[in-house]
Amino acid sequence: MTIQVTRVGRLNSEQVNSVLRSATLAPSTHNTQPWLFRCTGTGIEVHADPRRILPATDPDGREIVLSCGAALFTLRTAIHALGFHPATILMPSRTDPDLLAVVRPLAERTPDPKVVRLAGAIPRRRTNRRPFVSNVVPKTTLTALRHATELEHAWMSSLDVEQCRLLRDLTARARREQLADPAFLAELDRWTGLGASTRDGVPSYAMEGSPADESWLLGEFGEDHSTTLPLPLVVVIGSLTDERLDRLQAGQALQRVLLAATCAGLDASFISPPIVVRGAHAELRRLLGCGVWPQVLLRVGYGSPLPWTPRRPLEDMLLDTLISA
Numbered sequence: 571m572t573i574q575v576t577r578v579g580r581l582n583s584e585q586v587n588s589v590l591r592s593a594t595l596a597p598s599t600h601n602t603q604p605w606l607f608r609c610t611g612t613g614i615e616v617h618a619d620p621r622r623i624l625p626a627t628d629p630d631g632r633e634i635v636l637s638c639g640a641a642l643f644t645l646r647t648a649i650h651a652l653g654f655h656p657a658t659i660l661m662p663s664r665t666d667p668d669l670l671a672v673v674r675p676l677a678e679r680t681p682d683p684k685v686v687r688l689a690g691a692i693p694r695r696r697t698n699r700r701p702f703v704s705n706v707v708p709k710t711t712l713t714a715l716r717h718a719t720e721l722e723h724a725w726m727s728s729l730d731v732e733q734c735r736l737l738r739d740l741t742a743r744a745r746r747e748q749l750a751d752p753a754f755l756a757e758l759d760r761w762t763g764l765g766a767s768t769r770d771g772v773p774s775y776a777m778e779g780s781p782a783d784e785s786w787l788l789g790e791f792g793e794d795h796s797t798t799l800p801l802p803l804v805v806v807i808g809s810l811t812d813e814r815l816d817r818l819q820a821g822q823a824l825q826r827v828l829l830a831a832t833c834a835g836l837d838a839s840f841i842s843p844p845i846v847v848r849g850a851h852a853e854l855r856r857l858l859g860c861g862v863w864p865q866v867l868l869r870v871g872y873g874s875p876l877p878w879t880p881r882r883p884l885e886d887m888l889l890d891t892l893i894s895a
């Protein structure tokens with residue numbers, strides 16, 4: 571069934587349908603897809619869906635905003651690639667913190683070929699939790715990923731071998747703390763290792779070949795001796811302050827980085843325990859040592875192809891939008 575949503579600004583209903591479907595392909599914690607969209611006559615609103623908060627996995631509500639930021643960047647990119655300017659207002663409401671952004675498709679323009687390439691990577695991007703091969707990520711590619719982060723008003727650094735050694739220990743401790751919490755275990759059980767027919771959550775085939783303990787992911791191949799960086803790379807995306815707006819921008823930066831990495835033939839997976847466990851997050855800040863707030867930790871390298879992870883039907887993610895089948 572093709573859902574026909576209302577037209578929005580200069581986008582006809584088919585184009586609205588297409589950009590919304592693209593946005594739903596963004597990554598999200600445990601594939602909760604915690605976003606809602608409302609189409610008004612002039613713009614597309616992006617909301618966090620409070621029913622999809624994970625209180626034990628994401629106690630500070632950081633990752634739900636990061637996930638919505640990733641969906642927002644995907645929406646903007648898809649609109650741009652169709653040849654419209656996605657004018658975006660972040661956090662437009664003083665009274666509704668779940669209304670994260672409004673995107674207004676404005677004047678037609680020739681799309682930037684670089685953004686068209688990013689848009690082409692939207693359906694190809696995957697979270698790859700499997701072992702990577704030992705090839706070194708070229709310095710120019712790492713610079714391009716840093717640049718992608720900065721375009722979205724966030725900051726990126728790559729961790730050296732010594733920092734990764736400390737991170738491995740920190741990740742293992744944070745993971746143990748999570749696994750000792752029955753509420754965390756219940757969420758893990760609800761959202762991961764699911765059958766192939768699931769429309770949300772992480773199916774077991776997406777986790778095959780991945781260890782339960784993320785600390786294994788660090789330093790699989792030792793070190794690139796020309797740079798003292800580990801193989802594969804570990805990068806952190808951070809912000810200068812830690813407000814909801816910073817998390818939203820970091821989420822947009824995350825998706826720009828992941829799409830740029832996909833274009834460069836790279837894969838990535840997430841290392842979340844030191845980000846979401848409060849004590850570990852404070853330790854991670856000290857480990858990074860430059861006063862920034864870490865928002866996302868990624869392992870980046872060259873992996874093997876993976877099947878995609880399913881998404882819910884678009885109509886489940888629409889608020890008060892005219893739909894006809």
Ligand SMILES: Cc1cc2nc3c(=O)[nH]c(=O)nc-3n(C[C@H](O)[C@H](O)[C@H](O)COP(=O)(O)O)c2cc1C
Pocket residue numbers: 595596597598599600601633636637640695696697698699771772839840841842843878879
């Ligand atoms: C903020 C954030 C945190 C995540 N944390 C983890 C994690 O700790 N472990 C993991 O295996 N995947 C993690 N993921 C990846 C999601 O599980 C993945 O995006 C989701 O299952 C959809 O799959 P896809 O990225 O292949 O489309 C995270 C994703 C986001 C956006």
